[in-house]
Each structure stands twice: as structure tokens, then as C-alpha cells.
Amino acid sequence: MRVKIDRTKCTGCLICEITCSLVHTGQVQREASAIRVKFGHLDHDLHQPVVCRQCKKMMCLKSEDKKTDEDLKQRFFWKSGNNRKNDCAFNALFACGEQLIHCDLCHGEPECIKSCPTGALSLSA
Numbered sequence: 001m002r003v004k005i006d007r008t009k010c011t012g013c014l015i016c017e018i019t020c021s022l023v024h025t026g027q028v029q030r031e032a033s034a035i036r037v038k039f040g041h042l043d044h045d046l047h048q049p050v051v052c053r054q055c056k057k058m059m060c061l062k063s064e065d066k067k068t069d070e071d072l073k074q075r076f077f078w079k080s081g082n083n084r085k086n087d088c089a090f091n092a093l094f095a096c097g098e099q100l101i102h103c104d105l106c107h108g109e110p111e112c113i114k115s116c117p118t119g120a121l122s123l124s125a
Helices: 015-025 059-064 111-115
Strands: 002-005 035-038 048-051 077-079 094-096 099-101 121-124
Touching: 002 048, 015 035, 015 111, 111 121
Parallel strands: none
Antiparallel strands: 002 121, 035 048, 077 099, 094 099
């Protein structure tokens, strides 16, 4: 499973970011969100939500010589170590203090999808 994004529907409202941080930390803290919205420039570019693509080969673990670590994949906060953040080809691991934020899909019920008012986010197999 992964979060599928329809850029044409994203308005840049940030409700997905706010919901993610609130669910996982109990606070509205966009820096502690596993989904980030990159804003388009002026009126000629679309907003782009960025979230972990749940890769099968999890390149973010390659610097640890691991293939796929199911336990780690299920965790929201990761220790910031080695080059994990840089190893993600999609720039979807975000730093928050000494930790990295990784989308854990809310254990199968992604809250960002439920809270998106425009339907820009959906779940795909």
C-alpha cells in the first residue's frame, strides 16, 4: 500500500501535514509530518505533496546494508543515522530534530487521506 497523489487536486491547504503531525505527536507541528507540500510557483505550477512511496527495496536503508526492515518500515520516527535521508531517491524522509520522519501509513488507515478536503490523496495497492 502507498499514498497516491493527484497533483491537479491539491490546493496547498496543508491539512494533510497538520493532520499527520497531530495524529503522531499530539501537536500541530508541520515539521513533524511525514507528508510535506512543496508549493508551486505563482499561478503556473501545481502544488506537490511529497510522502514516502513505500518502496519495495527501501533505498533509504542501503547505507545500513539492509534490504527491507519490516519493523522499521512500520515506525513513524527513525533515528537519524548514516545517510538514510540522502539515500531516499524521492526526498521523502524529513528531518525533525535528531529524528527522521517516515510515513507508517497510520498502520493501514492513513489519516492524511481521510482529512484531505479535495480528494488529492488516495490509497493505492
